Structure formats: structure tokens, C-alpha cells
Amino acid sequence: MLDRLDRTLREGGPRPALLGSTGAQARCGELAALADQYAAALHHRHGLRPGDTLGVAVRPGPRALAVLLAAHRLGLRAAVLDPSAGPDVLRARLALAPPALVLADAVVQAAAGWARPLARRAHLELPPLHLLGPVATVGRRLPGCAPGLGGHPGPPPKPYEGDGDAVVVFTSGTTSAPRGVVHTRSSLAAGMRAVDALVRPGPGRTVLGGTTFVLVPALAAGATVALPARRTAALQRQIDRLAPDETYLTPPRLRPLTRLTGRVWTGSAPADAALLRRAKQAGATEAWGVYALTELFPAAAVEEREKSAHEGPGDLLGAPLPGVRTRLGADGELLLAGPSARDRYLGEDPDPWVRTGDRATLDPAGRIVLAGRLKDMVLRRAENIYPGLYEPSLNLPEVELAVLVGVPAPDGDELLVALVQPRAGADHRRLRADLRAPLARMGSARPDAVLFGPVPLAGRSRKPDRAAAARRCADRLAADPAGSTP
Template sequence: MSNVKTPEDLLDRILRAAALHPDRPALSGHRGRTLRYRDLAVAVLATAKGLRRNGFRPGDQMLYCVRPDPSGIVLLLGTVAAGGVIVFLDQRWDTATFAARAASVGARWAANESVLYTDRRIRPGAHALTLPDYPALGIRTLRAGPWLPGVPRGSLSVSGLAKGRYPLDDEVLPGLRGDPHAEAVVIHTAGTTAPPKAVVHTRGSLGSNLTVLAAHCQIAERATVFTHQLMVGLPALAVGAHWRLPAFGPSARMDPVRFARGMGRATHTFLRPSDLSALLTAVSERLAPRPPALQQILVGGAPVLAALVRRSLEVLPGVGVLSVYGMTEILAVAIADEEEKLTASGPGDPAGALLPGVTARVAGDGELILTGPSLAKGYVGGPALTEFATGDLATLDGRSLVLHGRKRDLIVRGRTLIYPALYEPLAESIPGVGHAALIGIPDDAGDERLLLAVQPAGQPVNDHALAEQPKESHTRAAAPADPPSFSVLFDHPLAATIRSALPGLVDEGSLPDEIVVVSAIPTVGRGQAPDRVALRRLLANPPGDS
């Protein structure tokens, strides 16, 4: 007899909750529309049957670019019930990134906000994204919202599918056959990677953490969860709790007052460290109300520092703080409560105990390697994953995990993870730039300001010779390995040139907060890579040019 536990099935857990709690509120949008669990189940099954009647086949992929609201969640679950796979796309991406990631899978269907189909010149807010020509690519389209000029002819209405009434028949929907190994979603890795990695999760890998995460986060039947994060909202639905969705728009970091006011009687929420920091500032300065029913804040997506946890307990006494460590390839891995964060005395960042079923080991170079029931099936077009190398440096004390930074360069900025080596060549392509280095300047919230340091090319870099090093620099290899005369060239015209050129080269989320022109960029190693540690130290108290 096998001791291997069958993974939980995502959809099965939610439909069971609907059967147990049919009259409880399940899902609410920011405009006040609420679906009871009975309504949710009916709408999900109607959507699945409507898709099937319009030619949707088991295994079909749905490009999904729909704002988080009840109709969007119904479409997501209905697609899975029809045996399909959701491929998440983000309307905040630039057109090139969106098109590349849409093309990285073999989707036959695409669901988008109605407004995204229209001419971008007449849209409210002048959204920059232009969708691919789906009909020309043979892709069937769905619209979330009213019909607008530009919506492809024959597009199915998302709300219309959910309201469909179909006769009883003997067909068992493919997604109701309880196959935890069936593919469910494709999620592109956070930040910008080249080429983009599309991570495939199964219904089992998604469902495996539902019970564990809900239990650890104390999300029970009577809880109200306020978040647009699926990995927190779906566990809420699986236990019969109420999932409320914030309004789409600026994050809590950008508009903490609106976020706080929207929470109402929510008992739980999920925030990134930068979001939590902004919310605490708004509450402490009495710009936003203290959430009256809040019991627990889940924090993740970036390092959660003890200083932020301490500040949260001071501003919101009685509200617990749970730091969740996980990633796209393997979902929640470990959880640390506020006590673990505040009482840790050794080096590193305590991430808490590994969740049940998660297995970890540390490689010879200190990198954390993980496996477990929430491990993704793999990447689109790649072999199956058996374990995942995280890129994080870590130590283990039994099942307690402590993080010690990244193995490779990575900058955490709000909701975006930025790999400097992808952007530095783009900056160096701007006329007048010889060398460029991106660095992150950490703050107490665990977020980082993005600073771009550039060294001019083809011109004297300073009034003084750099220890007989050449004054002209055209390649990274020509940069001095250890500049003996480092200075910031204040008011250098190259900064304005770069600032105007970068928006055409990189996406908005990766634009630097500050551009600094320096006499020389320090390098390290035989490859003359930028020495980011030295650069941070030098820019902490920069000497001016003379």
C-alpha cells in the first residue's frame, strides 16, 4: 500500500465548501456585488458548460487578462472546470512583453477587459498596451465588460457565460473528474527575465497548500479575506470563508488610504513589505482609518525585516504579522510569526519552519534547494521539475529556515524583481554611456530604491587621470578594476539624456528612481563585472567632482 498522499484538488475543495455553506457569502467585488457559495458554484459550472458548448476542449489554454473581480474569478474557475488551463497575463506589461509572453504558449482562447480591445488612443487613461491581433492568430476571444468598438466579432461575454442555463445531461465536465495532476495555470515568473519563464502548476500543486496555508494563517469559516492574491483568496474559498476583492488600480503602496478604507470588516489581508510600510504610515499619521476587525496580516513577495514587523505591532497592536516565504515555482514554503522575527539573535533573516510536506536541502555553495507537494510541474516546453534551486542562500536548523541573501544579483522593487544584467546593456546602448550598473538601496520596509550609475564614454571622465587608466571607455572590460579617484559628476548632462531615453527601452516598472553619473564604476573579478557592494559604499557618502 502506497504511503504517498494524493494531492488535494483545487476545484474539488471549493465546490465541497459550496455544498457545506451554500448561503454564506463567498466572493465580493469592490462595487458591492456578492456571490453566495451557491451562486458561485452555479456560475462556475454554467461558465464551464458554456465554454464546452462553444468548442472549448480539455487541455485548451486561456490567455487571461481580466481584472480581479467576481466575474473574473468565476471565469478562472469555470475554465478549470471545463478542463482548461489559465495563462495569466498582466495589462500593466508593455506591448512587446505582453506579446512575447502570450506567444510563449499555444493558447486557443483569450479573455480580456473589453476596453483593451479598443483603440488605445481613445481609452480612459490612455493605456499603452496594444493587444495582439487574436482573430488573425486563430484565437477565440472573450470580453469582460460591455461590447465596445474594437471588440472582435463573435467574442463571448464572460458574464453571459456565467448566466447561461443549460439542460441537465449526463456529461461530466472534464474539470470535475478530480485529476490533481491536470495542468491548471501558467504563471510567468515575477520581474523581467530573458527569455520569460512560464511556470506550469497543476490542480494538485495549487490545492496542496490550501488546507495548510489556511490553517497556518488562521483563516477559518467566518474569516473575511481582503486581497487580490489568488494564493490567499483561493484557500479562503476552500474553507468556506469570505473573499473580498479590492478595487483594481494603484497598490496599497501607491494609495494606502483607499486600501485602508476599502478593508471594512476584513479579518485578514495580504501585503508586500512596501505596501505594509505605506499603510502603517497612513494609519499612524491618521490619514487612513485603523482597520477595525483586522486580525492578521500576511506579508510576502520580498524580504520581511524585523524593523517592519516591530513597527506594524506598534501601529496596529493586536494584529498578528505572518511572513510567508515562497515563490512562483513552489508556493508557500515556510511561515514565520512576529515572535520568530523579533527574537532571532543570529545572522540572517528567519523564514520560519518549513510547511508540512516541504523538503529542503542546502547545496555546497549555500543555495537553498526545495521540493514538495506545491512544486510546479515545470516550465512550458521543459522537463518535469523534481526540485527547485531557489537562488537564495540559506541555512537549516532542523526544519527552521534562515535566509542569507541572494546567490545572484536581484533587486526587489515593489512588486517587481529586477535582474540588473538584463538592463545594464540597454543603458549602455544610449549614446554617451560607456558603462552602467544598477544597484538597489534597501530601506526598512525590505523594498529597494533603484539607482542607475553610469560612466560616460568617449570623453574624459574626470579632470584628473585615474591612476594612468585610459580616459576613454567603450567596453566593460576597459573599465578600471579599482578606481582610485571616484567622484559623482553632479549636474552632468548625460543624466538628462538617459532619463529621456530609458522609457523607450525598458518597461515602466523597471525605470530607475535615480540616475547618477560617476567618474568610474568599480569592478571585480576577471570578468570586470560591476562591484555593486563597493558602488553602494561609495555612493553612501559620494565625493563631488572637482
């Protein structure tokens, strides 16, 4: 897929490839030339060879894409540096994959240097980059930045044609046990082919999305990709102006939008049927929920009509995509395998089966029905309650988001609490009345308390932060034990 993208960019010449929130950012020929420049500099000037690790701390955009293409051409392993992980965890992670060179733009270097106090307030913190390895600046240099990546008069080296590690994405773990997902060139290509077969982007179409797995197949097909604006108001204006044929946004980014066009895809965080219905009411011709993990992207997909028709317990994720194999562990954990599955975790042996951490069932048609995260299980009166089985029933039209969390009870047991975030302008008294029926259907899993309020979010994909939600519920109950009768 990356080879196909390289050819498409070279043939595209002056055609716009990437659009920013206010207009064109890069043309096809410019991206191809930039990738050649980076590849030549990395190979001739910095001496990188196939198998070397390249640390990448570059914000999404044309330069980040050109770095990816250059790394692929040279057979390098790109280790993505996440500034939200914290400096100690990041150093521990990279001890498993010491970079031969770190590429960073000026903003990231500022966050690791003079602007560290400001970055820390935004929960973004990098160690001094020179402690991770040699550093080179990509793009414009500012005072205090490392030397520029530079250029080289020689031609870029011939493309590396073997397999091997392509990217390391650190997803979890601690300083004592860091965990990095390792994708090979073949698994990365398989994932992009799966996206291409699912979305079917075409020449001349406009795709709104910023993740690599969306961006690369769309550009390779000859589509123009618009990188989503960060602020909701700017994002809505961007959609109004471009009328994209395909839009991929995480649920928190999709939720506040009121006008959409074309097909809409959402994933990387819970996407219930109510959110997909709302997307179609906002103008989407189709609304798809995509089940995807860093370890295997994408795994399954379901359109709103099919998801809304599901009446049983749990959250219907849809049928596994072609090539994806499923099985259930003894504890009900969903295990996945397939060509796009990660090869291994850094420092561990290869394993074809990905442990998702999700508890699930498979219906008679082989579709995946999510029952919740294993680690989110609430133990109440010796009964195991999996929130994912019941949360979908709380997503009424006037509900923005809802989670079930466990809160310590005075007797040492756990209370099950529903934290419900109403939509703006919702009548809370009527919503509480509307919730009576779905609460009654929960049977023995009926929550002990229902609280209205915002659901905390965390992480790059802005998923519900259950630990923070549990703390918030505990504080609310301690302050007003009688104000939350379900």
C-alpha cells in the first residue's frame, strides 16, 4: 500500500493531496519530493540502514507522512514517541528499542525544552530528547532546536523490498513493564488493504480523517485527504465547506457535529447505535462503527441499521472482516488473529492471537457482540457484572454518554452506579422517567444509583475514563447519598 501511495503521489504532480482546516497543505508531487529528500538524508547523511529504529516525534501532517514514506523506503522501524505517556515511561519504552536517530519538529522540541511547564499543564511531557539518542529537526528550526535533518545531493536509495519491523506503537504499561505493539511491513500493509476494501476510497473523492490507516489508503487511491480541524466549530465549518464523501472521526469528535455528508466511520472508542443514528440524522448517508485495536486494525464493522436492529444484550460490533479469525477464551475474552495482527509486543515472542481484553460472545451468524472490558468488571454481592452488556440500553436519544462503574460501599462490597451525561437542553426529569424501563430490564444488574453529569474522558481517543468516573460518583454519593435513587 505504501509503494502504491508512492506511485500515486509521483503521478499526481500538482494535484492537492493533503488539505488543512483552511486549505491546501501539500500537493502530490511535493510530498513525493519531500519523502525522497528525507530518505536520502537518513541514508547518506545519517547512515541509517534497514532494521534501525527511527524515533518519530512529528505532529500529523505532510512532514509526518513524508517521514513514514522515507522510513518505509529504507526498511526502518519507526517508533512513535507519545508525549502524553510521561518522560519516565517513554525512556523505559525506548530502552527496549534505542533509536539510531530521533526526528522531531520544533513544537515537540519546545515541549521537551523551554515550553515544558506549559506542556505539562496540558499533560504532555517529553524527556530532553537528546537523552533518547541523536536528534534532527524536521521542518522549520527555532532557536534551541537540534540541527536540521539536512539534505544530500545523492539520489534516494533503492526501496527496501524485504519484510521486517515497520512500526512500534506504545500503548500501555509502566516503567517496569513497558508494552509496545510491533507491526511488520506485511501486517501494516494487510491492515491498510483491509481499510481499502472496507471504505473503497476512489480517485477525486474527498476523505476527512487523520489516522495513518485512513490517510494512506485514501491517498493511494487518488483521493484528497483533509486533516480534521482540532476545534469543533472549525471542524463543522470544514465539513460544511468540503462536503466530504468519507469521514472518519472518533466518537467524541463526531458527537457534537450537527451537519454531515457522505459515509461516516467512527471507532477507537465506544460508538453506540444512538450515536450512529444521530450521524445519519445529521446528513450521513451511512454511519459505520469500526471495531479496531492498535494490535489489529480493523477487526469488524457494522452499519447503523444492523446495529440498531440488535435487541439482545451487549453491543453488536458486526461480522469479522475478511481474514480476521475469532475465538473466545475460558473467561469469555475475545481473541483475534489475521494478516493485519501485530507480530508481537516489543521484547516478547511472536504470538498470532491478540488478547483484546474485551469480553464478548459470538452470535449464530458469527458476529461479535461486546460484553465489556474484562478489567471493568464490577463485583457486587458476589455477582460479576460486565458494564458493556448493559450500557448500550442507557443510550436513549437524550443521552450523550453513559457508563456503569463500581464504587466502594461502606460494607466492603461495591455499588454499581450509572453516570449519565444528558444531551444539551435535555429535560432531566423526563429523562429520569424514560430511563426507568431500560433500568428495569437490567434485572439483577440494575444500578444502585443513577447520577447525571459529564462523563470524564481520557487519552488521545478521548475514551470514557472509568477510574475518574468512579471517583466522581463516589464524591457525589458521599455528599448526597439520597439524591440518586434509580
